[in-house]
Amino acid sequence: MDVVSFRTPGLGDQTYLLIHEGKGVLVDPQRDIGRFLDAAAERDVDLRFVLETHLHNDYLSGGEQAALRTGAELIMPAAAAPAYRHTPAFHLEDIDGGAGLTVRPVHTPGHTPEHTSYLVLIGGEPVALFSGGSLLVASAGRPDLLGPERARSLARLQHISLRRLAALPPEVALYPTHGEGSFCTATGAGRLTSTIGAELAHNALLSIDDPEKFADALLTAPMPIPAFYRHMGPANTLGVPPMPPVHVPELDAVPEGNQVLDIRPRQAQARGMLPGSLGIELDDDFGSWTGWLLPHAEPITLVAEPGQDVAAAVTQLAQIGVDTVRGVVRHLGEAATQTYELLELDAFVERLARPGAQLLDVRMPSEREQARLEGAVERFLPDLFTQGVPTELDSARPVLVVCASGRRSSIAAGLLAREGYRASVLTGTGAAELAVELGGEHAA
Structure with a gap:
């Protein structure tokens, strides 16, 4: 067995491709599925399953499209009930992948009500746990993303779920989806992967026996919730269209009614931006900040330096459902009068x-x-x-x-x-x- 991980640092998430005897299991893919399918093709992997641990709040899923593209079986928590074809995963009802590979769903509510982790067994022995937003490295998935009214109830469920996962054999490898840099973590997450044994030794949340004290630990000082999160869950429930081709027309001027988003390095922005523009320099978290700060789905014109990688910016935006980039302006001339x-x-x-x-x-x-x-x-x-x-x-x-x-x-x-x-x-x-x-x- 081999596990290939794909880090999306700006969102603090990881997608995984498990490979066993030529068969593949893709876990929690984001919308830009090309990088995952290319990796599977390079390794001559037959993608057998696409697993979704929950209806994601922080990005648009590529699960349905990956399954449609490859013929893999899309497996989702039974209680998720999305509006598209899938196989529902029920608690402890094993799914046979052939060649000694078994996927065992484990209902782990808390981060969301339907949340399901997946225990992978090889030859009947548990070897890997894909825990999504349940048990994380040195942390747990936050329970308040669906609103304060349900937060404490979900926090108590998260306590039960973590104890359920902590009872697995200590040598089982832990592969969470949310990690360092994610606003889906209740406390600051540490390394990207771990083991059950290491979490028993070092994850402070696992030492809290009382569910109310556990809920207090998760809810006392919650992190802010990015504004674009409110759009992700509904979209992932109804179905996410394929990611559009990354093509950005070169423009000489900003079209009427567009938000102007300057992605140049801050040194260039400070020297002068177009009047009325907003500057968010292109980095790993560019998409997150844009989705948080700009009105959702309004048309955008980018301002970039000559040669700057605009495709990377468009991809980050597409991951959170912003498909409204109309073009890019690269030459500002004397119009760049907004300075700091x-x-x-x-x-x-x-x-x-x-x-x-x-x-x-x-x-x-x-x-x-x-x-x-x-x-x-x-x-x-x-x-x-x-x-x-x-x-x-x-x-x-x-x-x-x-x-x-x-x-x-x-x-x-x-x-x-x-x-x-x-x-x-x-x-x-x-x-x-x-x-x-x-x-x-x-x-x-």
Whole structure:
């Protein structure tokens, strides 16, 4: 048996291809199925099953399309009841894959009500567990994505599910879908894969015997929920169309009514963006931030540097159901008049000390608790888009923006510049280093 993993770092997820004697099992594929099917073809694998652990909240699934493309059998939790053809997986009803390969569904509600993990047996011996959003490395799938009304009930179910999985043999390999960087984890997830034995030894959640205390641990300080999540579950229930071809026309100007999204490096954005545009530089989490901050499904024109990989940006957007990129503009000329400033730590501190300087902290509340910046106006980056620029900020005075690395603060600075503010961004390690530099009550 061999397991090939496919990491999607911007979403904090992994897809898996299990191979046994030429037969393949694909687990939780994302919408861009080409990379998985190409890997199977390169290894001369006959794809036997496509397994879905749950109706995903953080991306569009490629499960149905992968099954249709290859003739594999699509297996989904029985309680998911999607609107397309599939084989329902019932708790502990084994599915025979031939050549000694058996897939055993294990109902593990908690992350979602229908959630099902899959235990793989070879020759009757359990060897691998695909746990989706149930038992994660050093964590568990969060139970609050379907709303606060159901969160505590699902958290108690997650407690039962984790204990059920922890009873498996310690040598069983653990392959979760959600991992480090995912907003589907209840606490910060660690490594990408593990074993049942390692989790028994190191996963603190498995040591909590009381279901209510377990629920408290999962729900006391939940992470924010990205705005685009609300669109993923319904789409995965009704069926996801094939991913469209990645083709982006070259444009000389932005079409009327388009959102203008600048994906160039922040150094280029700071020197000048098109008026009215938003800057989110292309990186692994580009799609997530775009889906979180921009109105869903509105037409988009990208602004990119000559030679920049626009296909990567379009693919990330397609993974979360944004198929509305109308084209790309690569030559801005003198039209790029929307600017902000990038500053290293020493220059940022000096600027902050000047009369009239204003400090805006766009980190998450949990981050701010670890390194507080006294006197800062605090507004998490997505709230800056939904609630607007804080009224405490004076547009006639400079605004210095900080986060942990400069990524979120550069997005915020672009928004501030669009609204007529003079913004400066702290680059580098960000708020924690600034807190230490300022000293006293500012220190982390």
